[in-house]
Structure formats: structure tokens, C-alpha cells
Amino acid sequence: MNKAELISQIRQKKSYLCVGLDTDLEKIPQFLLEYEDPIFEFNKCIIDATKDFAVAYKPNIAFYEALGAKGWQSLEKTVEYIPKDIFTIADAKRGDIGNTSKLYAKAFFENMDFDSITVAPYMGEDSVSPFLDFPGKWVILLAHTSNQGSNDFQLMTNREHDTAFYEEVIRKSRQWATDDQLMFVVGATRADKIGQIREIAPDNFFLVPGVGAQGGSLEEVSKYGMNKDCGLLVNSSRGIIYASKEEDFAEAAGKEAQALQQQMEQYLAEFKTV
Numbered sequence: 001m002n003k004a005e006l007i008s009q010i011r012q013k014k015s016y017l018c019v020g021l022d023t024d025l026e027k028i029p030q031f032l033l034e035y036e037d038p039i040f041e042f043n044k045c046i047i048d049a050t051k052d053f054a055v056a057y058k059p060n061i062a063f064y065e066a067l068g069a070k071g072w073q074s075l076e077k078t079v080e081y082i083p084k085d086i087f088t089i090a091d092a093k094r095g096d097i098g099n100t101s102k103l104y105a106k107a108f109f110e111n112m113d114f115d116s117i118t119v120a121p122y123m124g125e126d127s128v129s130p131f132l133d134f135p136g137k138w139v140i141l142l143a144h145t146s147n148q149g150s151n152d153f154q155l156m157t158n159r160e161h162d163t164a165f166y167e168e169v170i171r172k173s174r175q176w177a178t179d180d181q182l183m184f185v186v187g188a189t190r191a192d193k194i195g196q197i198r199e200i201a202p203d204n205f206f207l208v209p210g211v212g213a214q215g216g217s218l219e220e221v222s223k224y225g226m227n228k229d230c231g232l233l234v235n236s237s238r239g240i241i242y243a244s245k246e247e248d249f250a251e252a253a254g255k256e257a258q259a260l261q262q263q264m265e266q267y268l269a270e271f272k273t274v
């Protein structure tokens, strides 16, 4: 999916919601365990209930990999089930020497038809560029993440330029790809920094996880992070998919997604720059 199509979807649905499919056998309603593929059954119900409010889905690959071959099958079926006009993110956080990255890219862009993949920037340009060789596919580079440990390296200062490491990641990687192929991860718990990050990357989309279970503020990230195209995909995983652990789980997820979409509609009217 290209940038114009993504923006058009955001306009139509008045939403920049990404639903995180972090599907865990221990957390899904236990009656689903009777199905042949409980993970896919759960995802299918969640997708049906949330697809009118969401512009993206982000399965976190760890939840599928942990289940071995069966988990990969559930993931493949899930990606195929997501409506084609909705953006898909393989949250795999990959990146390795060039020939290895190329095979990671094949796994997620060819064997499975994901639109994008999350990539760790630590190994540098030749670990990221193989993902960019796939026309129409996106790299979502970790910049300033939502977790506590992000302080360990991402905030280290480059004394020469007086910039933080995560800023260097953004500045440098913007030379490798246009904003048609490159997004950045900025945690919702970093709302205090998002305005400054927007100045460094005015036209790139940001994937913003950390709303919901991690306590990030949707209002703050929208206020300081939005650009003229919206420029945000805000993810919530547990806050939506585990809104109820009973038989009404899909309905509850739909309600949660709708509530976020309604706030987003308001923020799009209030904060989107012209």
C-alpha cells in the first residue's frame, strides 16, 4: 500500500488506529481452545469487530513464533484474512547483515504479503536497505521506543552535535529512503519528545505504540505528533483485544476500537495541520 492510499483510508475512516494482534493462548477466552486453530479464530473475530474503525493491523510475530509451525500457520491465515485495503505491519523487529536481512524481507514481503515490517536500526544501513529493495513495502524503524530500557542507548548524547542517539537514527536513515517507504516507531509514552521528532521528520509516518495498557496519552501524541497528512498510526494491542475475556470479547474489542476512533476523529479535526 502506498502513502496516498494510506492517507485516503485515514480520511475515509476518520481514524489512525492500528490494532495490535498480540494473541496469546493464555489470554484468549478459554472456550476458543476447542477450535482447531484458536489463535486464528480469535483474530478473525477481532478483525471482523474492529475493521471499520482501524486503518492498520500489527501482529507481533513473537506471539506466533512461540507456537512453532502452528503459530506460523495462524499468522499466515491472519494476514490473508485482513481486508486488502487495510495496512499490515509485521512487528518482527528484524535487521542483520545484508544477505540475512534479504531473507527476512522475503519471509514477510513475499511468503507473506505484509505491507511493512518493524526493523531495529542498530546494525546500520546495509542491514536496513535489503527491506527497502521491495517496491511498495515499508520499513518501520525503531527510533524512540516506549519501554523503560529505551533510556539506556536511545538517549545517549552525541556530544559533537548535541543530539540524542535516536535523533541520529532518524536524521541518518532519512537519507536512505523517502517518506513513501520509511516510518519511525515513537512510543506514546514519549509524547514529550514527539513534537521535536516531528520537526526532524516532518513528512514521515510514525507508528506510535503505548496507548492503552502502557498508559500513553492519545491526546498528547495527536496534538504534538500530527502533520498535514495525519502522519500517525497509533497502536493499541491488549487494551483492545483483551477488553473482555468472556464470550463477548469481540463485541468489547469493537467498542474499545470505536471509542478510540471517535477520539481520533475529534483530534483529526482539532490538530491536523493544514
Ligand SMILES: O=C(O)c1cc(=O)[nH]c(=O)n1[C@@H]1O[C@H](COP(=O)(O)O)[C@@H](O)[C@H]1O
Binding pocket: 020, 022, 060, 091, 118, 144, 145, 146, 147, 185, 186, 187, 209, 210, 211, 212, 213, 214, 235, 236, 237, 238, 239
Ligand atoms: O514496535 C512496536 O510495535 C513497539 C515499539 C515500542 O516502542 N513499544 C511497543 O510496545 N511496541 C509493541 O507494541 C505493542 C504494544 O502492546 P500493548 O502495550 O498491549 O498495547 C507490543 O506488540 C509491543 O511489542
